[in-house]
Amino acid sequence: MLLRRIYQFLMIYALGIALLLALKYGLGLSDYVVPGPGEIGRTAAVYAGPYLLAVLNTLAVAILGHLLAIGLATAVAILGRLTAWVGSFIRTAAYNIQAYPIVAVAPIIFILLGDGLASRLLIAAMICYFPLLLSFIGIFSEPVSEIEHFYESTRRTTWRLQIKIRAFENVHKISTVVVGSATMAVVGTIVAEFIAATAGIGYSIRIALYQSDLAKILVALFLIGVVTSLYLVSLEGLGNALQARLRRS
Amino acid sequence: MNLEVRHLAFRHPNASSDLFSDVSFQLPAAGFHALFGPSGVGKTTLARMLTGDIRNFHGEISRDGSRRVLYTYNLERLPGWSSVRRHIEETAPPARRRQAGELIAEFGIEGCVDARFSRLSMGQQNRANLVRYLLQEFEVLIMDESLANVDELTREKIILKIKALFPERCFLYISHNVAEVARFCGRVLVLRAASKAPQVVCIQGADQAAERPAPPPQLLERAMLEIVHAA
Numbered sequence: 001m002l003l004r005r006i007y008q009f010l011m012i013y014a015l016g017i018a019l020l021l022a023l024k025y026g027l028g029l030s031d032y033v034v035p036g037p038g039e040i041g042r043t044a045a046v047y048a049g050p051y052l053l054a055v056l057n058t059l060a061v062a063i064l065g066h067l068l069a070i071g072l073a074t075a076v077a078i079l080g081r082l083t084a085w086v087g088s089f090i091r092t093a094a095y096n097i098q099a100y101p102i103v104a105v106a107p108i109i110f111i112l113l114g115d116g117l118a119s120r121l122l123i124a125a126m127i128c129y130f131p132l133l134l135s136f137i138g139i140f141s142e143p144v145s146e147i148e149h150f151y152e153s154t155r156r157t158t159w160r161l162q163i164k165i166r167a168f169e170n171v172h173k174i175s176t177v178v179v180g181s182a183t184m185a186v187v188g189t190i191v192a193e194f195i196a197a198t199a200g201i202g203y204s205i206r207i208a209l210y211q212s213d214l215a216k217i218l219v220a221l222f223l224i225g226v227v228t229s230l231y232l233v234s235l236e237g238l239g240n241a242l243q244a245r246l247r248r249s
Numbered sequence: 250m251n252l253e254v255r256h257l258a259f260r261h262p263n264a265s266s267d268l269f270s271d272v273s274f275q276l277p278a279a280g281f282h283a284l285f286g287p288s289g290v291g292k293t294t295l296a297r298m299l300t301g302d303i304r305n306f307h308g309e310i311s312r313d314g315s316r317r318v319l320y321t322y323n324l325e326r327l328p329g330w331s332s333v334r335r336h337i338e339e340t341a342p343p344a345r346r347r348q349a350g351e352l353i354a355e356f357g358i359e360g361c362v363d364a365r366f367s368r369l370s371m372g373q374q375n376r377a378n379l380v381r382y383l384l385q386e387f388e389v390l391i392m393d394e395s396l397a398n399v400d401e402l403t404r405e406k407i408i409l410k411i412k413a414l415f416p417e418r419c420f421l422y423i424s425h426n427v428a429e430v431a432r433f434c435g436r437v438l439v440l441r442a443a444s445k446a447p448q449v450v451c452i453q454g455a456d457q458a459a460e461r462p463a464p465p466p467q468l469l470e471r472a473m474l475e476i477v478h479a480a
Contacts, residue, residue: 146324146325146326147325147326147327147328149320149322149325150321150325150327150340150378150381150382153300153319153320154319154340154385156340164328164330165328168328168329168330169329246329246330
């Protein structure tokens with residue numbers, strides 16, 4: 001799984017670089033616009049170390065934001081299934097709010113909270129929160145009647161048991177949504193850093209952009225791709241291990 | 250009388266015709282009885298009315314002395330996070346936990362109850378589910394195809410065991426097996442289409458029990474013919 005994901009990323013990355021170089025040599029663009037392979041290699045040798053630290057910094061914030069979003073989405077989805085109108089209200093609100101691009105709301109967050117960790121964390125969490133919430137509301141509101149019937153008719157149903165049954169029956173769906181939203185958390189953190197922050201790989205990319213240094217941006221993109229792939233593979237591994245454990249008798 | 254249904258009428262929302270036009274019958278407080286009828290005639294809907302799950306009907310259902318009417322069906326599942334035995338023990342009232350082992354052995358699932366529910370065959374799943382219900386507190390248990398996918402000999406053994414262990418309780422067995430309901434059930438309620446009157450015909454079954462000699466073949470044949478004719 002890890003190798004497959006890394007191969008996929010390397011293939012896409014290599015295709016992108018090949019396309020850029022084809023443009024460079026096809027249109028006769030200068031090294032200032034698109035650096036040559038030697039320049040990219042030299043930049044990688046100098047900046048790979050600091051950029052890797054920046055990517056890990058971004059990843060740490062993304063993981064925290066992701067966990068925050070998962071916790072919040074779980075809590076709100078559990079509340080949302082209590083009564084029909086509360087669930088309906090939360091679902092409608094979530095659909096409407098997610099229609100706003102978080103990037104457009106981000107300046108308000110930076111004005112209120114400044115450009116520190118809190119803003120990055122909040123934006124990362126918000127970007128992956130709504131897809132998680134909508135999926136969790138769907139999962140926790142849908143009765144598994146062939147299992148729940150017994151507990152209802154013998155008056156043993158509690159909200160904890162209901163959530164346990166529904167989560168257990170949808171563990172594959174939950175795992176897929178969590179892995180899918182992880183990418184969004186990383187993207188959200190980078191976007192937050194790019195808009196206004198003083199740390200992380202998004203901040204490094206913004207500096208490279210001001211310097212018009214495409215080589216640095218390409219090195220940053222390579223590291224983001226590799227580290228994000230590793231994170232996703234870890235999450236998929238955790239999800240698979242959990243499902244395998246649940247299936248074992 | 251324990252369960253009495255008087256002039257029940259019901260139409261599903263958005264349906265063009267009545268499912269029940271005038272259903273009336275009585276069931277004694279104890280015994281093993283059957284609800285028989287062709288597919289789609291409303292057996293499950295009637296069962297849901299008896300348990301109180303469906304309430305928007307006309308007529309009256311009197312559950313004199315039957316505070317707890319349970320309904321179980323053959324597609325039910327046990328949660329998959331622990332073994333079948335553990336689920337059965339956890340859901341059995343403390344006073345009945347000792348009986349769990351006896352039922353598990355008598356129902357022929359001793360060899361598989363330590364596995365999770367999804368690992369069991371369909372017949373084993375239905376038996377495990379039925380054991381779980383039999384251990385609960387109830388006055389009436391409606392068994393909707395609860396012994397589906399179970400071989401004939403085991404079904405016979407299970408029904409006789411239920412009748413021997415719970416003589417004071419009322420069972421309503423929903424099945425499409427004419428021979429089985431004619432042989433083991435005390436009363437067979439044959440539910441028919443709403444266009445027929447009466448919509449429920451009550452036929453006396455042979456009511457075979459472990460402690461009594463097998464009913465004569467003529468009696469069984471007559472009961473079977475009456476059921477088929479009524480349906």
